[in-house]
Amino acid sequence: MFVLGLCLGSFINVVIYRLPREDVSIGQPRRSQCPRxxxxxxxxxxxxxxxxxxxxxxxxxxxxxxxxxxxxVEIICGLLCLAVYMKSGLGLRFAAELYFVLALVAxxxxxxxxxxxxxxxxxxxxxLGVAAAGLAPDAxxxxxxxxxxxxxxxxxxxxxxxxxxxxxxxxxxGGIIWVIYKGYFLIRGQEGIGGGDFTLLxxxxxxLGWRAVPVALFLGSIGALFAAVLMxxxxxxxxxxxxxxxxxxxxxxxxxxxFFGERILIWYLG
Numbered sequence: 001m002f003v004l005g006l007c008l009g010s011f012i013n014v015v016i017y018r019l020p021r022e023d024v025s026i027g028q029p030r031r032s033q034c035p036r037x038x039x040x041x042x043x044x045x046x047x048x049x050x051x052x053x054x055x056x057x058x059x060x061x062x063x064x065x066x067x068x069x070x071x072x073v074e075i076i077c078g079l080l081c082l083a084v085y086m087k088s089g090l091g092l093r094f095a096a097e098l099y100f101v102l103a104l105v106a107x108x109x110x111x112x113x114x115x116x117x118x119x120x121x122x123x124x125x126x127x128l129g130v131a132a133a134g135l136a137p138d139a140x141x142x143x144x145x146x147x148x149x150x151x152x153x154x155x156x157x158x159x160x161x162x163x164x165x166x167x168x169x170x171x172x173x174g175g176i177i178w179v180i181y182k183g184y185f186l187i188r189g190q191e192g193i194g195g196g197d198f199t200l201l202x203x204x205x206x207x208l209g210w211r212a213v214p215v216a217l218f219l220g221s222i223g224a225l226f227a228a229v230l231m232x233x234x235x236x237x238x239x240x241x242x243x244x245x246x247x248x249x250x251x252x253x254x255x256x257x258x259f260f261g262e263r264i265l266i267w268y269l270g
Contacts, residue, residue: 001081001082001085002078002079002081002082003078004078004081005074005077005078005079005080005081005082006048006049006074006075006077006078007048008077008081008098008102009048009073009074009075009076009077009078009102009105010046010048010074012073012077012102012105012106013069013070013073013074014026014032015106015110015121016073016106016109016110016113017035019106019110019118019120019121020110020113020114020116020118032046034059034061034062034064034066036059036062036064037059037061037062037064039059039060039061039062045060048071048074048078049071049074049075052066052070052071053071069109073105073109076105077101077102077105080098080101080102080105080255081098081101083101083259084097084098084101087258087259091136092132092135092136093132093136093138096128096129096131096132096136096207097132097207097258099125099128100125100128100129100203100207100254100258101255101258103121103122103125103203104251104254104255105251106121107121107122107200107247107248107251108247108248108251108252110247111196111245111246111247111248112245112248115243115245116196117196117197117199117200117247118196119196119199122196122199122200122202122203123199125203125206125207126170126199126202126203126206128206128207129166129169129170129203129205129206129207130163130166130167130170130206132166132207133159133162133163133165133166133167133206133209134159134162134163134166135159137158137159137161137162137163138162138165138209139158139161139162140165140209140211140261140262141161141162141165141166141169141208141209141210142161142162142164142165142168142209142210143165143209143210143211143265146164146165146168146210147161147165150164165209165210166205166206166207166209167206168205168209168210169202169204169205169206169207169208169209169210169211169212169213170202170203170205170206171202171205172205172210172213173201173202173203173204173205173206173213174198174199174201174202174205176201176213176214176217177197177198177201177202178198196247197246197247197250200247200250200251201213201216201217201250204216204250204254204257207254207258208254208257208258208261211261211265212254212257212261215253215257215261215264215265216250216253216254216257217250217253218253219249219252219253219256219257220246220249220250220252220253221249223249223252223253224244224246224249227244227249228242228244231244
């Protein structure tokens with residue numbers, strides 16, 4: 001599973017580099033290229049992590065340095081693939097959650113690079129999250145409180161409760177960000193949060209259920225605040241023009257909830 005994650009991480013590096021760009025696509029050019037000299041990379045120089053080590057982090061053709069990000073993303077994806085397998089085993093939920101975690105990795109680096117969260121990743125993620133909730137039911141998506149309320153309204157089957165939890169998360173995730181967006185715009189007269197954050201938090205809600213939305217938003221905001229303080233210290237103070245991508249912090253918070261969400265809720269709610 002770790003090796004599978006390494007290979008998928010190599011593809012995620014392609015997604016991170018190509019998806020925000022207009023001069024290339026995911027499928028074209030077909031072979032990977034050095035981002036500096038544009039030379040095609042042969043298969044033996046494209047082995048996850050191993051080729052980076054053997055080449056000492058440099059391109060075989062132009063001998064320019066290759067970013068450490070490439071093996072780092074591959075290792076992260078390898079560890080996440082292994083973690084999802086240990087959590088869910090093989091099956092439909094494993095496949096859905098694997099897409100989810102890999103999409104979060106891609107979104108993190110794309111948002112850091114281009115300050116954009118592509119709908120090409122989040123919209124299919126929303127659909128997949130809802131579909132997985134119905135086809136591979138998970139009681140954690142709805143939770144005890146909402147589950148008991150919906151049960152009293154006539155939703156007695158597990159897949160219907162799971163699907164309801166996913167749909168509630170989808171609506172709550174997109175709705176909260178929309179309220180923040182509109183409130184900031186009314187107060188300041190300008191956008192304070194990107195449109196991609198709508199779909200990202202909606203995707204998180206679709207995969208993890210409605211309870212994950214406030215937790216992810218809270219943890220993501222704490223992380224973003226900490227990063228903003230560090231930026232302000234480096235620049236000598238806060239500035240109204242300071243821009244900080246929110247996607248990486250929401251993505252990290254979603255990963256925390258995916259693996260430790262129940263423990264966090266039990267600890268917080270007593």
